Amino acid sequence: METAFESEAVLTAQVADFILELGRNHPFGTEEGLLRRIASLCRADGVVLWLRMEGTTENQRLFSAASWFLDEKKKFFRYLAEDSLTYRQALAGTPGNFSFPYPPDSPDASDAEASEKIGIRAMCSIPVQWADSPWVDAGTMNGLVSFYRLRDTPFSLEAFQNAKLAAGLVLPLLSDLANRSAFELLRNVSKEFSLSTVSHAEPERFWRSIRTRLDRVVELVANAFACLEVSIYLEPPGKVGKEVRLMASRWPWKIPQREVYPAGFGLTGSCYLYAYEMQIFDLRRFIPDREVIRDRYPNADWAESIYVAEPIEGQEWFEDTPPPMSFIAAPIRHGDRTYGVLRCSVLRTVPYYFGADRLRALTLLGTDIGAWLAGELRLNDSYEERHWLRDYVESVAHLNVKAHQAGSGSQGDHSFLLGALESIRKALPSSLSSCIRMAEEGALHCRALWPEAETSKGGALDGVRAPLPLRPQPGSQLSLAAEVYNTGKARRENDLNASSFPRLSTDTNALIVCPISSGAKKYGTIEVRFRVSSDISDHAESALTLLGSQIGLYLFLADRIEDLRNEKDLRASEARIQRETFENLGHQLKTPIASARGYATFLDKKLKKMGKLQEDSEALVTYLRQAAQVSWNIKMFGDLAAGRPIKPERKVLNYDTLLAKITTAMKAASFRRTNDIDFIFGTDDRDVVTRNTILVDLGHLDQMLDNLLDNAVKYAADHSTVVVSIGTTHEGKFFYISVANKGIEVTPAFAKRLMQRGERSHVAVAKGGEGSGLGLYLVNEILGAHGGRLEVIPTERGVVRFRLLIPISQKGSVDAVLNR
Amino acid sequence: MRCLIVDDDLQFTKLVTKWLLDGIPALQDHIDHILYEKALLKRLAVPEPFAYDFVILDIMVRWTDMNDTEAPVAPEESGYFRAGIRCLAAIRSLPNGAEIPIFINSARDRSDIEALMQEARLSFDHVRIFPKDGDFEPLINAVKELSQKIAAKPKQPEKVPR
Numbered sequence: 001m002e003t004a005f006e007s008e009a010v011l012t013a014q015v016a017d018f019i020l021e022l023g024r025n026h027p028f029g030t031e032e033g034l035l036r037r038i039a040s041l042c043r044a045d046g047v048v049l050w051l052r053m054e055g056t057t058e059n060q061r062l063f064s065a066a067s068w069f070l071d072e073k074k075k076f077f078r079y080l081a082e083d084s085l086t087y088r089q090a091l092a093g094t095p096g097n098f099s100f101p102y103p104p105d106s107p108d109a110s111d112a113e114a115s116e117k118i119g120i121r122a123m124c125s126i127p128v129q130w131a132d133s134p135w136v137d138a139g140t141m142n143g144l145v146s147f148y149r150l151r152d153t154p155f156s157l158e159a160f161q162n163a164k165l166a167a168g169l170v171l172p173l174l175s176d177l178a179n180r181s182a183f184e185l186l187r188n189v190s191k192e193f194s195l196s197t198v199s200h201a202e203p204e205r206f207w208r209s210i211r212t213r214l215d216r217v218v219e220l221v222a223n224a225f226a227c228l229e230v231s232i233y234l235e236p237p238g239k240v241g242k243e244v245r246l247m248a249s250r251w252p253w254k255i256p257q258r259e260v261y262p263a264g265f266g267l268t269g270s271c272y273l274y275a276y277e278m279q280i281f282d283l284r285r286f287i288p289d290r291e292v293i294r295d296r297y298p299n300a301d302w303a304e305s306i307y308v309a310e311p312i313e314g315q316e317w318f319e320d321t322p323p324p325m326s327f328i329a330a331p332i333r334h335g336d337r338t339y340g341v342l343r344c345s346v347l348r349t350v351p352y353y354f355g356a357d358r359l360r361a362l363t364l365l366g367t368d369i370g371a372w373l374a375g376e377l378r379l380n381d382s383y384e385e386r387h388w389l390r391d392y393v394e395s396v397a398h399l400n401v402k403a404h405q406a407g408s409g410s411q412g413d414h415s416f417l418l419g420a421l422e423s424i425r426k427a428l429p430s431s432l433s434s435c436i437r438m439a440e441e442g443a444l445h446c447r448a449l450w451p452e453a454e455t456s457k458g459g460a461l462d463g464v465r466a467p468l469p470l471r472p473q474p475g476s477q478l479s480l481a482a483e484v485y486n487t488g489k490a491r492r493e494n495d496l497n498a499s500s501f502p503r504l505s506t507d508t509n510a511l512i513v514c515p516i517s518s519g520a521k522k523y524g525t526i527e528v529r530f531r532v533s534s535d536i537s538d539h540a541e542s543a544l545t546l547l548g549s550q551i552g553l554y555l556f557l558a559d560r561i562e563d564l565r566n567e568k569d570l571r572a573s574e575a576r577i578q579r580e581t582f583e584n585l586g587h588q589l590k591t592p593i594a595s596a597r598g599y600a601t602f603l604d605k606k607l608k609k610m611g612k613l614q615e616d617s618e619a620l621v622t623y624l625r626q627a628a629q630v631s632w633n634i635k636m637f638g639d640l641a642a643g644r645p646i647k648p649e650r651k652v653l654n655y656d657t658l659l660a661k662i663t664t665a666m667k668a669a670s671f672r673r674t675n676d677i678d679f680i681f682g683t684d685d686r687d688v689v690t691r692n693t694i695l696v697d698l699g700h701l702d703q704m705l706d707n708l709l710d711n712a713v714k715y716a717a718d719h720s721t722v723v724v725s726i727g728t729t730h731e732g733k734f735f736y737i738s739v740a741n742k743g744i745e746v747t748p749a750f751a752k753r754l755m756q757r758g759e760r761s762h763v764a765v766a767k768g769g770e771g772s773g774l775g776l777y778l779v780n781e782i783l784g785a786h787g788g789r790l791e792v793i794p795t796e797r798g799v800v801r802f803r804l805l806i807p808i809s810q811k812g813s814v815d816a817v818l819n820r
Numbered sequence: 821m822r823c824l825i826v827d828d829d830l831q832f833t834k835l836v837t838k839w840l841l842d843g844i845p846a847l848q849d850h851i852d853h854i855l856y857e858k859a860l861l862k863r864l865a866v867p868e869p870f871a872y873d874f875v876i877l878d879i880m881v882r883w884t885d886m887n888d889t890e891a892p893v894a895p896e897e898s899g900y901f902r903a904g905i906r907c908l909a910a911i912r913s914l915p916n917g918a919e920i921p922i923f924i925n926s927a928r929d930r931s932d933i934e935a936l937m938q939e940a941r942l943s944f945d946h947v948r949i950f951p952k953d954g955d956f957e958p959l960i961n962a963v964k965e966l967s968q969k970i971a972a973k974p975k976q977p978e979k980v981p982r
Contacts, residue, residue, distance in 0.1 A: 594927065598835050605842070623831075661864025671831065 648697035879904035
């Protein structure tokens with residue numbers, strides 16, 4: 001006995017070594033080989049493993065590799081070990097609630113006495129206890145590992161401990177062996193996914209197809225892992241927090257199974273983290289509530305090795321889902337995008353039931369499903385992101401219309417411009433974030449850059465405009481439309497260089513660059529970086545391009561606002577000038593009309609008295625002429641503003657006509673300031689008109705002369721002279737009528753702007769002189785319709801010279817024009 | 821009775837003068853013209869009593885003559901078309917200017933003129949507004965009325981030296 005005990009005590013160390021060996025690799029190719037090895041270590045002649053699966057009432061002999069021994073050795077057994085379970089005790093029931101019915105296919109069950117004939121002399125049975133759970137009868141013995149000896153040698157205490165230790169190993173070791181086949185199976189599942197395509201023409205069919213395939217995954221995983229519950233929680237892209245789908249599970253119990261969980265239930269962001277970090281539920285790290293077990297099984301020392309799993313503190317289980325005693329979970333993901341969680345659960349408390357291989361296999365499967373989903377969803381034309389894009393485009397178009405109206409300046413409505421700017425400003429941050437969301441899969445970084453962001457002009461875009469770590473290089477990416485760069489492969493040397501993207505990390509394998517622009521004006525760029533080049537979709541490019549246009553529009557409007565606020569720059573204050581223009585025009589109309597009325601009334605009185613008539617009637621005619629001129633100007637201005645071009649009716653100009661018109665215009669102008677302005681008309685070449693063919697609308701010529709001479713008189717210095725002359729210029733291509741006067745100084749820079757609508761000399765404004773700023777503008781427009789132009793030539797000492805340039809016609813073209 | 825016309829439109833001033841002389845021949849040689857704000861301010865700066873019995877005033881009058889390089893006030897601060905209001909304020913600020921009748925003859929709307937006067941905190945007393953619409957009868961009648969009042973006013977006895 002002592003020898004036997006000693007030898008078996010020595011075996012303890014061998015068993016421990018065996019455990020370590022099994023932990024490193026699996027030297028046994030089959031369960032049978034493993035059981036033989038265990039039996040050998042325990043000096044047993046045979047080992048039988050009986051199990052009862054969770055949730056069932058049927059006992060199954062899962063691993064009966066050693067039963068061959070029983071069949072061959074027909075010997076009786078004896079119950080010798082006092083501290084080990086005898087066979088009869090096992091039949092009677094183990095301590096506590098152990099109830100082990102006859103194994104259905106056991107020779108012991110079918111013929112208990114026959115087993116005595118086998119020659120079994122001693123038996124050591126180790127119960128395998130699963131966890132307490134509300135769904136399995138508490139304390140139910142779920143399995144039994146029996147060691148048999150055909151020798152007449154009892155199992156010693158050491159032998160029993162060895163057997164117990166070995167029994168604790170049997171299940172996980174066999175499980176690990178099973179993992180190998182499971183791993184292969186899951187790889188086949190992955191291949192199936194990678195080779196498959198699904199129809200995505202219709203959303204419902206698309207999702208049905210996905211469901212079908214994921215149901216197949218659940219079935220395969222459940223079989224491979226011998227799991228009772230396999231579930232997939234899927235959160236569709238673009239539906240964050242909206243819907244979580246429980247694709248399938250294999251609960252055998254009557255637990256309400258929901259097809260669709262409401263928002264906020266179950267899978268949340270923290271659950272992602274939970275699944276990601278808690279990939280294996282290590283029961284040994286948690287509470288071994290041995291006190292409870294001792295109370296229930298007072299005579300069972302094996303209770304020391306039982307662990308009760310409890311959830312980690314602070315992490316709640318789903319409210320109607322039983323807590324699994326052991327589970328593994330792997331995220332379904334692709335790149336940085338997590339679509340859901342794949343989870344396998346059992347109710348056993350067996351330590352390390354899920355081995356590392358299973359975890360790796362599940363992780364691989366989750367990755368493959370994620371990649372498959374990413375590809376399918378991106379290709380799915382019916383997916384909601386398309387609708388989102390459509391809405392986005394419509395909103396941008398609406399803003400564009402508003403901004404175009406505001407920016408046109410035709411009405412000069414300051415408040416409307418500010419309103420449009422404000423609406424764009426409000427829409428920008430959400431647009432950018434939406435854009436990032438839309439470029440959903442794996443976007444690493446997104447930001448908008450423009451040089452002006454560092455100045456005061458971009459001040460309202462907090463949160464969007466960041467300090468610029470890089471500036472767009474002129475002529476580089478600014479000139480590009482939205483393009484995709486695979487930075488790891490085909491970086492364009494001409495458009496991008498390393499200095500352009502100093503922060504381009506190795507994580508970035510692709511990026512989208514699109515310009516921030518408004519019309520031809522380029523302000524900056526938007527760039528979105530991706531880890532995986534395949535993550536870039538057409539939608540993301542389109543949305544970013546739109547966003548670039550939107551930001552560009554904002555900057556354009558900001559520029560205009562800045563100009564309008566700058567009162568020192570007369571060019572900018574379009575609204576004010578237009579208001580003054582019409583106000584002044586009204587004044588100009590009222591005064592001559594009122595004067596005409598006054599003179600007419602006065603003449604009427606004089607006629608009655610037969611007094612002086614000549615001078616007064618002449619004044620009346622002059623004022624009426626002024627009124628007509630102003631009304632002509634207003635009418636032409638209205639036509640031009642409405643987009644109606646000037647259509648001159650050309651006639652051949654002769655010298656007498658020209659002289660008469662100049663004289664009349666001079667007389668009318670002189671009437672405005674009779675006291676101190678002299679007029680001179682002179683030319684060195686009187687035949688210039690008769691020698692050349694000049695085609696001009698005679699009414700327009702009156703209008704132009706009136707405007708120019710009226711301007712000259714208004715702004716001429718007191719006691720100065722207005723000089724009118726004619727001639728040819730520009731190598732004889734143009735006939736000119738020149739009007740020069742000394743008065744308000746015109747700088748060369750301002751001379752170019754005088755012909756714009758609403759421009760007046762600031763000195764003229766300060767002195768309160770009349771004028772709408774329309775005269776020169778209209779003269780230039782009339783000349784333009786004739787194929788000529790107005791020249792403003794500032795000369796020294798405050799003398800400014802205006803020249804009407806009218807093209808000299810060729811003989812053939814003259815006939816063509818006149819015959820038209 | 822003496823009259824001052826403040827208007828930058830020379831021909832219009834002539835027309836007003838014709839109407840005044842036609843209606844009140846006694847004004848012959850008693851009508852003066854001032855063409856712009858700066859000239860009026862220069863006239864008022866002379867340390868002599870303001871010798872006019874009434875003023876015909878334009879609102880959108882020029883600020884200065886074309887040979888001058890500076891406006892009397894910055895246009896950004898005081899507005900572009902209210903030199904006549906400033907002329908009125910200058911007259912009212914005279915020691916004897918508070919009761920001088922002012923006949924405003926302007927192309928601007930009456931409401932605009934009243935708003936400008938309120939903004940400048942000018943009283944409407946002794947102020948009458950006539951639209952510059954070519955109908956001079958109301959203005960001439962007002963001047964005649966004023967003339968009769970002045971004529972009816974008892975003359976202060978001359979101090980006889982003892």
